[in-house]
Amino acid sequence: MTARPAASVVVVNWNGGDLLQDCLRSLAADAEGAGPGGVEIVLVDNASEDGSAEVAQRTVDSLRVVQRQRNEGFAAGANAGIRASGGEFVVLVNNDARVEPGFLAAILEPMRRPGGEDVAAVTGRVLLADRYRPAPAGTGPDEGLVGHDGSRWVRVGPDEPGHRLLNSTGNLMTRSGNGRDRDWLSPEDSPPAAVDVFGFNGGCAALRRGALDQVGLLEASLFMYFEDTDLSWRLRRAGWRIVHAHGAVTQHQHAASSGTATAFFQIHNTRNRLLVALAQAPWPVVLRALARTLWRFAAGPHRGRTARAMGQALRMAPSALRRRRATDRSATVSRREVAGWLVPD
Template identity: 55%
Template structure:
């Protein structure tokens, strides 16, 4: 089995080197060939020059920032591996990660499109008070990072989509020792996943106009509509500095998340889900905080709606599985399963 490990980076040489070193230390099953691929999205910090001299790295240096999906697509064009592993540049792979993540592809599962591992947040956390900076889980619990002894929290066991079209990490902020995630999950987490080249050849690569965020959810919809499975592999573990490159409070992060949530609904979700997503956004524009920013994101989604609907029709023409089948995997908007 030939495996290409793809890391997309932009102005983060130190993080990227740390990530690559964690892959270099991995033990691989007999007969597995690994290739390290770094896609540099036009960094200005010397990343391309620094990595060009590393003999075990295939560097794909792009002249500008094409986002996560564009970066992965450039790697796909430059490689011919049987399996493509995606790893965030701000993550570190734990021992055994790679072997566990790719093993299911050699286990006689011809319709396996993707595997997705267990992502832990870096550091430790303690319960947070009702005010002040905190990360908030699907269950409403608030957590603050702690320099003292705390608990390890889960970042993701794969991607799920709610019945109002919200794509999110399954098991987000659940204490690591309490999680026993089901093998079947709607979609893969793009920062900790392995994709079958056969599946990618079947459905196509990432949708580049999304640029960043929701690209993995969108591709998961297409995999599901063509009958490909996505499986969670709990022993494939990474530790992630969540949103180290853009920050979850940045306008860039929030705008792209809100815009792309609507667009992916238009491309794939049942109309009832799309309607709930649109109403949710409209209500937030009317009465929620940051109304001007939210209005800007909603208008950006509406401007791209004709394109999204065109994509919907294209997917429907080639789908072999009814929309209702993956839609049955959607979860309530409350606590994660």
């Protein structure tokens, strides 16, 4: 009988191509140093059409593959991997990310150490895989990456000088319900971020299975985006901590699966921001989230996409309200107390 692993790494894939191979090879190389109990790697393939899962199975030893018949999104895929795995801890890694040596040991350590029994999730340090420079004058509104301060950065070629930037040291939520990465576009050599953080980044995190058994898995109806923010709310309402591990590093090809200027991203991101606020946040946050969306609809430029997002959110609102009541019934920490983590827009 095969011994139960201490940790299970779950990678959700949809047409990941060569990026998936790089991700899995880096995980396999890091697995031996992950600490006591061993690690299993579980690939959940969301009905890919590029053959990436088949190639991965041939090239990575001891890989477990959960083959799904249709793409039901990241959240449903991750849940399938969690259910199929056996580890006490579950590590989520994006298929377009590569882990640096020591990642697994570092991301599991806060939950394993004495005194870490109240930690439900550990979120790592995500670097953007490419180098960037400040955007020149005339850069289009949908080009490059935009910082929280409005600064805009563009990717440079492999032989050009540029800066290494952070993608995330955990998730934040603003007082208008907007989710965002902590330390987004900060320099790579920034001082270590604070250990305690509102939420975890779903593409670079470790979760305690016992906490998931208590509060439930990712919300599959969201399909993609904000599912980690939703679960972070539920974990904190149940009294669990979420912490950051500075030494758990991945390099991420940001938006490799779905660019941030696409209709898919903009509709799902707007819809899910409204739904997670409705399901988890105080009512003033819900109202500000709605006002922000209405302003975007009035101001454009993507009014059609915003209208579609609002229409979908309206249809899904009854389910979000049921989830709100369900969280309230089991919570040990007030919504207002958790909202103390929210940051200004």
